[in-house]
Amino acid sequence: MTAVHPLHSICPYFAMFPPGFVERYVLAFTEPGDVVFDPFSGRGTTVFESLLLNRRAYGLDINPVAACVSGAKADPPTVAALLRRIAQLREQFSDMGVAQVPNTEFFEACFAPSTLKQIVFLRNSLNWTSSKVDRFIAAMALGCLHGESHKSLNCFSNRMPRTISTKPDYSVRWWAANGYEAPVRDVFDILAAQVKFRFARGVPSISGEARLGDVRNATAMFRKLQGAVQLVVTSPPYLDTTDYGEDQWLRLWFLGGAERPKGRIFADARHGTSQAYWAFLTAAWTGIAGLLAPNCTIVIRIGGMSFAPADLEEGVYTSLRNGLGCNSLEIVQPLNVSEIRNRQTNVFRPGTKGKRVEYDFVLRAA
Template sequence: MFPEGFVAEQLYAYTRPDDVVLDPFCGRGTTVLESLLNNRQGLGTDINPVAACIAGAKANVPALKSVLARIGELAGDFGKQTYRELPPTEFFEHCFHQDTYAEVAFLRGILSWRRSSVDRFIAAVMLGILHGESHRSGMYLSNRMPRTISTKPDYSVRWWRERGLRPPRRETFEVLRQAARFRFSQPPPTRKGHVVLTDARRCARVLRKHEGSVALVVTSPPYIDTTDYAEDQWLRMWFLGGEPKPMLRLHKDDRHTSAENYWSFLEDVWRGCAPLLRDKARIVVRIGGTKLDKPVLLQGLRGSLVQGLGGRTVRALNQGTSSQIAKRQTNSFRPGTSPDRLEHDFTFSIS
């Protein structure tokens, strides 16, 4: 996730109020939200349901009173239930207290996060409290876990057993109310954006009403040979309707190990975005990886843009700005791993 200030810097440099800004790999929605907060139009797509849910909640924030009313309605409906869904695997028995699991499973089954902005916002809040360092905060529903990624089931159960850790009883609806109120501690944007759960290569099809209007793209594609987002977020994926286990390579482009295939993939993405770009648009890409250095990344990225945006002139505005990747997850789970990993920001003019 790149910081808000990075997006704001691009907005001030390359757009004016009311301009359209796109992120085809929108992730948690930083580009979309910052665009809306700075009086721009924010658009995003992502193929990962977790990303689309969180970014979509930021793009279309309902009123707090509507959110709290819906949570109250859900709590009342849960209280009328006589059936309690059993945990599907041993992992869930160790991850959640049985009463907490019943509430989580109920919300999983009833929230219409794809269609309702209120339910989407509640689901996004749930994703934030679903698991985390519960020994440090009562705002996490799970047994002790990282909050950034979902650890694997077998590893988690073994780790909890070795330490004699049991899941805490959390009052899910009350924690949900507190977390929702916290999200409104800062005013949400007054403008509404648009985020679509889809493959980035379908950008122009799902956002066709914005054809020829995008002034700026600020994005960060999956880094080559770095991570598999669906696998790392499997528990949150489960909450949104997925399988109760990690799904390696849920999408074939979740993790590329071949540079040739990676650039071909990005070429297709730019081709899918091309009809949306206006003349003299700008594309800002933050990119990294463990295999390719900065010159190779610049060359490959520019080549993919030239091929994907066939017929348009692609000009690099700089040779890239580099920075260290902060708080790498690998450092936490693999002691001794080198922290020296760089990511690079490249800016291109498209005409």
């Protein structure tokens, strides 16, 4: 297994699997030039690792944070273009000043005043949906926006997890109780240094694509891939584990969202019942069915606190059979079970230390 490319860690994401997980299945079930697809692309691990292995790779996610980060890694710009744009943004910020910053207790405690002005300027200036240069800068900013700033000079915020954004009221109380203050950071300096670090090992020889959209519309959105996908490697949202609208709220704000968390804003976020969850996944598999080549291998990492192992297996098998319209499934590899360890939320949110388990399925429609 090769060393992890620094672009993989540009922005952490909840329930992300490691690059080696993707590498193992890409090498086992595809050849160079084959098509790999991830309908829940998250931080883009499947897409980027597949590109590094010279496979054509595509992804899709309904969460703007995921689409921004995955898209940035799927089709990165040049170092020169990024450094020119960061220098231009710095000059514009110096010349033009900045729009009014959020006037809330959270933002005042989360960021130093000078840092917040730079962040708001970038939020208002970056056109991440149509410029791949701006998208990459936005993705880097998302990865630096919050984190353990007492350990890393690359984090813009007061102390927070890097993986999730803690709620405003809880954060303010926690910072005040512990005497924590926001560090002064120069956002432009950090972004320029990040470019040099992230590109230290170059980029893949081919580019891919990751889009913002609903998995249930995947076949319509990727018409050029119909019948061409040889491998799916994905991790759907876990039942009762996270609400991406709430837990990614600060990054969503940076991309143009609200100044306060809003739950249940994505159709494939956390579901309250197993019945609704399996209905959603059935519809998701229907959404990608038209993209799959004959004998396509499907790798799924999935979990959830509410499932007994037998119920989880039955749910995966039934949703795939019904969603893909197949009579049976070939089990390519035995089910693998692993415990989730060292979760960052254990430090920042008391009461989150319960044991959680993930399951890996490797299957083919038959």
